Amino acid sequence: MGTATPTRSRILAVGRAVPDRVVTNEDLGVLMDTSDEWIQQRTGIRQRRHVGADCGATDLGRIASEEALRSAGLGIEAIDLVIFATLSPDIDWPASAALLASKLGARRVPAFDVKNQCSGFLYSLACADAAIRSGRARHVLVCGGEIHSSGLDLTTRGREVGVIFGDGAGAVVLGPSEDPGRGIFSVHLHADGSNAEKLWLEAAASRRRPRLLPEDLGGDDPKAFPRMRGKYVFKHAVTRMPEVIREALDHNGFTLGDLDVLVPHQANLRINQMVAASMELDESKVVNNIDRYGNTTAASIPLALHEALADGRVAPGKLVCLAAFGAGFTWAAALLRW
Numbered sequence: 001m002g003t004a005t006p007t008r009s010r011i012l013a014v015g016r017a018v019p020d021r022v023v024t025n026e027d028l029g030v031l032m033d034t035s036d037e038w039i040q041q042r043t044g045i046r047q048r049r050h051v052g053a054d055c056g057a058t059d060l061g062r063i064a065s066e067e068a069l070r071s072a073g074l075g076i077e078a079i080d081l082v083i084f085a086t087l088s089p090d091i092d093w094p095a096s097a098a099l100l101a102s103k104l105g106a107r108r109v110p111a112f113d114v115k116n117q118c119s120g121f122l123y124s125l126a127c128a129d130a131a132i133r134s135g136r137a138r139h140v141l142v143c144g145g146e147i148h149s150s151g152l153d154l155t156t157r158g159r160e161v162g163v164i165f166g167d168g169a170g171a172v173v174l175g176p177s178e179d180p181g182r183g184i185f186s187v188h189l190h191a192d193g194s195n196a197e198k199l200w201l202e203a204a205a206s207r208r209r210p211r212l213l214p215e216d217l218g219g220d221d222p223k224a225f226p227r228m229r230g231k232y233v234f235k236h237a238v239t240r241m242p243e244v245i246r247e248a249l250d251h252n253g254f255t256l257g258d259l260d261v262l263v264p265h266q267a268n269l270r271i272n273q274m275v276a277a278s279m280e281l282d283e284s285k286v287v288n289n290i291d292r293y294g295n296t297t298a299a300s301i302p303l304a305l306h307e308a309l310a311d312g313r314v315a316p317g318k319l320v321c322l323a324a325f326g327a328g329f330t331w332a333a334a335l336l337r338w
């Protein structure tokens with residue numbers, strides 16, 4: 001636990017993990033009626049990664065978290081709180097965060113899951129930031145990890161969703177900022193559950209008895225696979241993301257011209273291009289890697305952040321905005337000085 005209360009928290013280090021197995025658009029074309037041209041044109045995705053059997057979200061999460069801890073120069077004993085963002089937990093319950101913490105060697109540290117889909121990483125970041133600012137924690141591990149591949153309908157019936165998602169994990173270690181000019185300025189969170197059925201996984205569900213039926217896996221519209229009204233989701237994403245990015249900038253007295261880097265959730269390259277165009281933000285300031293990993297949901301922002309740090313786009317002094325939109329609907333943005 002921290003002693004002096006810091007004014008601000010800071011991301012100290014980032015880690016990542018993706019499975020070795022690359023699944024190209026052509027590979028999916030063997031399983032379903034689709035084409036490389038359709039997928040690239042609509043989404044910008046060329047390939048994604050899929051795990052093999054017996055690999056849960058916390059197995060990738062462990063690798064990403066270990067890298068983040070290593071590059072922060074900290075051992076797991078320095079971590080006061082573990083938050084795991086996922087819509088694909090290893091098991092339904094208990095929370096995967098406790099499994100992750102235990103795989104990392106922690107036995108008594110508080111740990112909880114955040115199940116908020118594509119905004120899950122930013123909701124987790126907000127919790128970590130609050131814990132550090134209030135002095136309840138000094139160092140917090142936030143990991144976003146997803147195994148989508150075991151839950152997709154990879155037939156023609158499920159092609160609209162099946163081609164989009166990929167497996168992966170990204171992790172950050174946060175700590176108090178020693179420099180008052182650096183760190184997280186603010187995190188802005190929103191949700192609107194009235195649109196839940198536009199992008200959801202309906203079964204298994206506690207409101208049904210039994211929670212899962214044999215027909216949930218078959219028929220024209222199986223409830224045990226994610227379903228999406230693609231165009232509807234797309235339209236909301238390109239409206240809400242610019243709104244929340246502007247909200248974060250305004251809140252801190254910055255303008256779009258001050259922004260050095262935007263690291264958006266990777267749902268669809270076209271969404272990120274439209275967001276940039278509508279805000280007149282130069283595309284060179286927007287980090288995109290969906291072409292190689294698809295939509296890795298809670299992992300996508302830390303995966304993209306890791307890449308932008310490695311190639312120098314994110315560097316000390318840069319004003320960085322992280323932004324997401326996804327199922328719920330939920331949307332969020334964080335503004336920080338690296």
Ligand code: ACO
Binds near residue numbers: 039161237
């Ligand atoms: N391959 C070939 N054809 C396909 C595929 C595919 N993989 N998927 C759908 N189609 C077909 C449909 O059956 C439909 O055919 P029809 O016209 O004969 O009925 C047609 O293609 C639809 O094409 P478009 O209308 O041009 O598709 P669109 O431009 O809307 O692109 C997409 C679809 C990529 C899904 C887009 O709507 C999208 O990205 N939406 C947003 C996704 C998103 O942001 N999700 C949120 C994050 S996920 C989360 O939060 C968990």
